[in-house]
Amino acid sequence: MILDVRNIDTYYGLGHILHGLSLGVNEGEVVALLGRNGAGKTTTLRSVTGLTPPKKGEIFYKGRNIAGLEAHKVSRIGIAMVPETRDIFSYLTVKENLSIAERRGSRWQMDTVLGRFPSLRERLNNKGRELSGGEQEMLAIARALMTGPDLLLLDEPSQGLAPLVVNAVMDTIRELKSQHVSMLLVEQNAEMALQLADRVYVIDHGTVVFEGTPASLRADTNVTATYLGVGSENAGEA
Ligand SMILES: Nc1ncnc2c1ncn2[C@@H]1O[C@H](COP(=O)(O)OP(=O)(O)O)[C@@H](O)[C@H]1O
Protein backbone atom coordinates (compact mmCIF):
# COMPACT_ATOMS: atom_id res chain seq x y z
CA MET A 1 0.00 0.00 0.00
CA ILE A 2 1.43 3.37 -0.97
CA LEU A 3 -1.04 5.29 1.23
CA ASP A 4 -2.67 3.90 4.35
CA VAL A 5 -4.82 6.35 6.28
CA ARG A 6 -5.80 4.88 9.64
CA ASN A 7 -8.48 6.23 11.89
CA ILE A 8 -7.84 9.93 11.50
CA ASP A 9 -9.72 12.72 13.27
CA THR A 10 -9.33 16.16 11.72
CA TYR A 11 -10.67 19.50 12.92
CA TYR A 12 -11.03 23.08 11.71
CA GLY A 13 -10.77 24.88 15.03
CA LEU A 14 -13.50 23.33 17.16
CA GLY A 15 -15.23 21.86 14.12
CA HIS A 16 -14.70 18.10 14.23
CA ILE A 17 -14.78 17.12 10.55
CA LEU A 18 -13.20 13.65 10.10
CA HIS A 19 -14.21 10.91 12.53
CA GLY A 20 -11.96 7.86 12.54
CA LEU A 21 -11.60 7.93 8.77
CA SER A 22 -9.57 5.12 7.19
CA LEU A 23 -8.73 4.47 3.55
CA GLY A 24 -5.92 3.09 1.45
CA VAL A 25 -4.38 3.35 -1.98
CA ASN A 26 -2.37 0.44 -3.37
CA GLU A 27 0.65 1.01 -5.64
CA GLY A 28 -0.51 2.00 -9.11
CA GLU A 29 -4.18 2.20 -8.15
CA VAL A 30 -6.71 4.89 -8.94
CA VAL A 31 -8.97 5.17 -5.91
CA ALA A 32 -12.08 7.35 -6.04
CA LEU A 33 -13.30 9.27 -3.00
CA LEU A 34 -16.95 10.23 -3.36
CA GLY A 35 -19.57 11.81 -1.15
CA ARG A 36 -21.88 14.75 -1.08
CA ASN A 37 -20.86 18.34 -0.64
CA GLY A 38 -19.41 18.91 2.82
CA ALA A 39 -18.77 15.20 3.48
CA GLY A 40 -15.07 15.81 4.19
CA LYS A 41 -13.39 14.88 0.90
CA THR A 42 -11.20 17.97 0.62
CA THR A 43 -10.40 17.75 4.34
CA THR A 44 -9.20 14.18 3.79
CA LEU A 45 -6.78 15.35 1.09
CA ARG A 46 -5.65 18.27 3.27
CA SER A 47 -5.02 15.85 6.12
CA VAL A 48 -2.70 13.79 3.91
CA THR A 49 -0.80 16.77 2.52
CA GLY A 50 -0.27 18.33 5.93
CA LEU A 51 -2.31 21.47 5.21
CA THR A 52 -4.80 20.47 7.93
CA PRO A 53 -3.05 17.72 9.88
CA PRO A 54 -5.15 15.21 11.82
CA LYS A 55 -5.26 15.36 15.62
CA LYS A 56 -5.53 11.58 15.90
CA GLY A 57 -4.67 8.57 13.78
CA GLU A 58 -1.88 7.67 11.40
CA ILE A 59 -1.16 8.31 7.75
CA PHE A 60 1.36 5.84 6.34
CA TYR A 61 3.02 6.75 3.06
CA LYS A 62 5.37 4.05 1.77
CA GLY A 63 5.36 2.64 5.27
CA ARG A 64 6.28 5.85 7.09
CA ASN A 65 3.83 7.67 9.35
CA ILE A 66 3.59 11.18 7.89
CA ALA A 67 0.64 12.43 9.95
CA GLY A 68 1.51 15.98 10.97
CA LEU A 69 4.49 16.33 8.64
CA GLU A 70 4.69 19.87 7.23
CA ALA A 71 3.19 20.37 3.78
CA HIS A 72 6.47 21.23 2.04
CA LYS A 73 8.05 18.05 3.39
CA VAL A 74 5.07 15.97 2.28
CA SER A 75 5.55 17.41 -1.19
CA ARG A 76 9.23 16.54 -1.15
CA ILE A 77 8.63 12.87 -0.39
CA GLY A 78 6.44 12.44 -3.46
CA ILE A 79 2.85 13.44 -2.74
CA ALA A 80 1.31 16.17 -4.90
CA MET A 81 -2.15 17.67 -4.74
CA VAL A 82 -4.12 19.35 -7.50
CA PRO A 83 -6.48 21.55 -5.48
CA GLU A 84 -10.13 22.12 -6.28
CA THR A 85 -9.37 25.82 -6.77
CA ARG A 86 -6.48 24.90 -9.10
CA ASP A 87 -4.45 27.79 -7.60
CA ILE A 88 -2.78 28.87 -10.82
CA PHE A 89 -0.81 32.10 -10.44
CA SER A 90 -2.92 34.38 -12.60
CA TYR A 91 -0.23 37.02 -13.22
CA LEU A 92 2.49 34.51 -14.04
CA THR A 93 2.85 32.87 -17.44
CA VAL A 94 2.28 29.17 -18.05
CA LYS A 95 6.03 28.71 -18.23
CA GLU A 96 6.56 30.52 -14.93
CA ASN A 97 3.78 28.54 -13.26
CA LEU A 98 5.58 25.35 -14.28
CA SER A 99 9.12 26.56 -13.50
CA ILE A 100 8.16 27.22 -9.90
CA ALA A 101 7.47 23.52 -9.43
CA GLU A 102 10.60 22.32 -11.25
CA ARG A 103 12.53 19.74 -9.28
CA ARG A 104 15.82 18.05 -10.03
CA GLY A 105 15.42 14.28 -10.23
CA SER A 106 11.72 14.43 -11.16
CA ARG A 107 10.78 12.19 -14.08
CA TRP A 108 8.70 15.11 -15.38
CA GLN A 109 10.80 18.03 -16.48
CA MET A 110 9.59 21.02 -18.51
CA ASP A 111 10.04 19.15 -21.81
CA THR A 112 8.31 15.96 -20.70
CA VAL A 113 5.36 17.87 -19.34
CA LEU A 114 4.98 20.09 -22.40
CA GLY A 115 5.23 16.99 -24.59
CA ARG A 116 2.25 15.54 -22.75
CA PHE A 117 0.28 18.81 -22.77
CA PRO A 118 0.83 20.37 -26.21
CA SER A 119 -1.93 22.92 -25.57
CA LEU A 120 0.16 24.32 -22.71
CA ARG A 121 3.17 24.58 -24.99
CA GLU A 122 1.10 26.77 -27.29
CA ARG A 123 0.14 28.96 -24.33
CA LEU A 124 3.59 29.06 -22.75
CA ASN A 125 3.80 32.86 -22.61
CA ASN A 126 0.17 33.45 -21.73
CA LYS A 127 -0.68 34.48 -18.19
CA GLY A 128 -2.62 32.11 -15.96
CA ARG A 129 -5.67 34.34 -16.02
CA GLU A 130 -5.81 34.14 -19.81
CA LEU A 131 -6.38 30.38 -19.77
CA SER A 132 -9.70 28.57 -20.07
CA GLY A 133 -10.91 26.42 -17.17
CA GLY A 134 -9.73 23.30 -18.97
CA GLU A 135 -6.29 24.77 -19.64
CA GLN A 136 -6.04 25.82 -15.99
CA GLU A 137 -6.86 22.30 -14.85
CA MET A 138 -4.24 20.87 -17.23
CA LEU A 139 -1.72 23.41 -15.96
CA ALA A 140 -2.54 22.49 -12.36
CA ILE A 141 -1.98 18.80 -13.15
CA ALA A 142 1.18 19.56 -15.13
CA ARG A 143 2.54 21.66 -12.29
CA ALA A 144 1.86 18.86 -9.79
CA LEU A 145 3.73 16.42 -12.06
CA MET A 146 6.77 18.68 -12.20
CA THR A 147 7.39 17.81 -8.55
CA GLY A 148 7.73 14.13 -9.53
CA PRO A 149 4.97 12.59 -7.41
CA ASP A 150 4.40 8.89 -6.84
CA LEU A 151 1.01 9.72 -5.35
CA LEU A 152 -1.27 12.33 -6.89
CA LEU A 153 -4.30 13.69 -5.04
CA LEU A 154 -6.86 15.23 -7.39
CA ASP A 155 -9.66 17.36 -5.95
CA GLU A 156 -12.64 17.54 -8.30
CA PRO A 157 -10.65 17.91 -11.52
CA SER A 158 -13.81 17.87 -13.66
CA GLN A 159 -15.42 20.77 -11.84
CA GLY A 160 -16.81 23.43 -14.15
CA LEU A 161 -15.46 21.79 -17.30
CA ALA A 162 -17.33 21.03 -20.52
CA PRO A 163 -17.82 17.30 -21.32
CA LEU A 164 -15.11 17.24 -24.00
CA VAL A 165 -12.62 18.76 -21.61
CA VAL A 166 -13.65 16.28 -18.90
CA ASN A 167 -12.78 13.54 -21.39
CA ALA A 168 -9.33 15.06 -21.88
CA VAL A 169 -8.81 15.10 -18.11
CA MET A 170 -9.89 11.45 -17.95
CA ASP A 171 -7.40 10.56 -20.70
CA THR A 172 -4.68 12.28 -18.69
CA ILE A 173 -5.57 10.30 -15.56
CA ARG A 174 -5.53 7.02 -17.54
CA GLU A 175 -2.15 7.86 -18.99
CA LEU A 176 -0.70 8.71 -15.59
CA LYS A 177 -2.01 5.40 -14.30
CA SER A 178 -0.20 3.61 -17.13
CA GLN A 179 2.94 5.38 -15.89
CA HIS A 180 2.34 3.91 -12.40
CA VAL A 181 1.31 7.11 -10.67
CA SER A 182 -1.00 6.16 -7.80
CA MET A 183 -4.01 8.44 -7.49
CA LEU A 184 -6.68 9.41 -5.03
CA LEU A 185 -9.44 11.07 -7.04
CA VAL A 186 -12.10 13.18 -5.33
CA GLU A 187 -15.12 13.79 -7.52
CA GLN A 188 -18.67 15.09 -7.44
CA ASN A 189 -18.97 13.59 -10.91
CA ALA A 190 -19.43 10.02 -9.68
CA GLU A 191 -19.82 8.61 -13.18
CA MET A 192 -16.43 9.96 -14.25
CA ALA A 193 -14.77 8.62 -11.12
CA LEU A 194 -16.37 5.19 -11.42
CA GLN A 195 -15.12 4.85 -14.98
CA LEU A 196 -11.55 5.50 -13.86
CA ALA A 197 -11.30 3.93 -10.44
CA ASP A 198 -10.06 0.51 -9.39
CA ARG A 199 -11.74 0.96 -6.01
CA VAL A 200 -14.01 3.50 -4.45
CA TYR A 201 -14.79 4.92 -1.02
CA VAL A 202 -17.91 6.90 -0.21
CA ILE A 203 -17.70 9.12 2.84
CA ASP A 204 -20.36 11.01 4.75
CA HIS A 205 -20.00 13.23 7.82
CA GLY A 206 -16.27 12.51 7.83
CA THR A 207 -16.46 8.75 7.93
CA VAL A 208 -16.41 5.93 5.37
CA VAL A 209 -19.89 4.60 4.59
CA PHE A 210 -18.99 2.42 1.60
CA GLU A 211 -15.86 0.73 0.30
CA GLY A 212 -15.68 -1.52 -2.75
CA THR A 213 -15.32 -1.80 -6.50
CA PRO A 214 -17.13 0.53 -8.91
CA ALA A 215 -19.35 -2.41 -9.93
CA SER A 216 -20.34 -3.15 -6.34
CA LEU A 217 -21.14 0.53 -5.76
CA ARG A 218 -23.29 0.71 -8.90
CA ALA A 219 -25.18 -2.33 -7.64
CA ASP A 220 -25.79 -0.74 -4.23
CA THR A 221 -28.70 1.56 -5.09
CA ASN A 222 -29.21 2.35 -1.42
CA VAL A 223 -25.75 3.92 -1.14
CA THR A 224 -25.89 5.66 -4.52
CA ALA A 225 -29.31 7.16 -3.76
CA THR A 226 -28.45 8.21 -0.21
CA TYR A 227 -24.93 9.57 -0.64
CA LEU A 228 -24.45 10.31 -4.32
CA GLY A 229 -27.86 11.73 -5.19
CA VAL A 230 -28.25 9.21 -8.00
CA GLY A 231 -31.92 8.94 -8.83
CA SER A 232 -32.61 12.46 -7.52
CA GLU A 233 -32.56 15.70 -9.54
CA ASN A 234 -28.79 15.84 -9.01
CA ALA A 235 -28.21 12.70 -11.05
CA GLY A 236 -25.66 13.25 -13.77
CA GLU A 237 -24.76 16.72 -12.61
CA ALA A 238 -21.12 17.60 -13.38
N1 LIG B 1 -11.58 26.23 6.52
C1 LIG B 1 -12.65 25.70 7.12
N2 LIG B 1 -13.03 26.10 8.35
C2 LIG B 1 -14.10 25.55 8.97
N3 LIG B 1 -14.87 24.58 8.46
C3 LIG B 1 -14.54 24.13 7.24
C4 LIG B 1 -13.42 24.66 6.50
N4 LIG B 1 -13.35 24.00 5.32
C5 LIG B 1 -14.36 23.10 5.32
N5 LIG B 1 -15.07 23.18 6.46
C6 LIG B 1 -16.22 22.34 6.82
O1 LIG B 1 -15.77 20.99 6.87
C7 LIG B 1 -16.74 20.10 6.34
C8 LIG B 1 -16.11 19.26 5.25
O2 LIG B 1 -15.69 20.13 4.20
P1 LIG B 1 -14.91 19.59 2.94
O3 LIG B 1 -13.85 18.65 3.36
O4 LIG B 1 -14.50 20.79 2.16
O5 LIG B 1 -16.07 18.79 2.18
P2 LIG B 1 -16.13 18.24 0.68
O6 LIG B 1 -14.81 18.47 0.04
O7 LIG B 1 -16.51 16.80 0.82
O8 LIG B 1 -17.22 19.03 0.01
C9 LIG B 1 -17.89 20.99 5.87
O9 LIG B 1 -18.90 20.97 6.87
C10 LIG B 1 -17.28 22.35 5.74
O10 LIG B 1 -18.23 23.34 5.99
Ligand SMILES: [Mg+2]
Ligand atom coordinates in the same frame (compact mmCIF):
# COMPACT_ATOMS: atom_id res chain seq x y z
MG1 LIG C 1 -14.26 19.61 -1.57
